[in-house]
Amino acid sequence: MxxxxxxxTIKIALGILTAVLCLAxxxxxxxxxxxxxxxxxxxxxxxLRRIFIEKVENLTIITKTGVGIYVITWIFMWIxxxxxxxxx
Numbered sequence: 001m002x003x004x005x006x007x008x009t010i011k012i013a014l015g016i017l018t019a020v021l022c023l024a025x026x027x028x029x030x031x032x033x034x035x036x037x038x039x040x041x042x043x044x045x046x047x048l049r050r051i052f053i054e055k056v057e058n059l060t061i062i063t064k065t066g067v068g069i070y071v072i073t074w075i076f077m078w079i080x081x082x083x084x085x086x087x088x
Contacts, residue, residue: 002054004065011066014044015073023081
């Protein structure tokens with residue numbers, strides 16, 4: 001796999017992980033959810049920059065790659081899991 005594909009896949013997994021984390025922490029409003037999401041994203045971004053520093057030409061590419069799919073995956077999974085949890 002290419003480096004950007006790996007980063008993209010990691011960001012999808014991070015979106016799912018963030019949704020599970022929001023559910024586990026009992027976050028039930030969007031402001032707190034955005035805070036958790038931003039903390040996870042920027043923490044992971046710093047780690048990914050250290051891992052892939054030699055494989056990309058510009059470090060901002062790591063931050064920009066997959067940001068949209070991260071947000072969409074996080075929101076979708078958080079709504080889905082929250083709905084399943086509260087419907088049982």
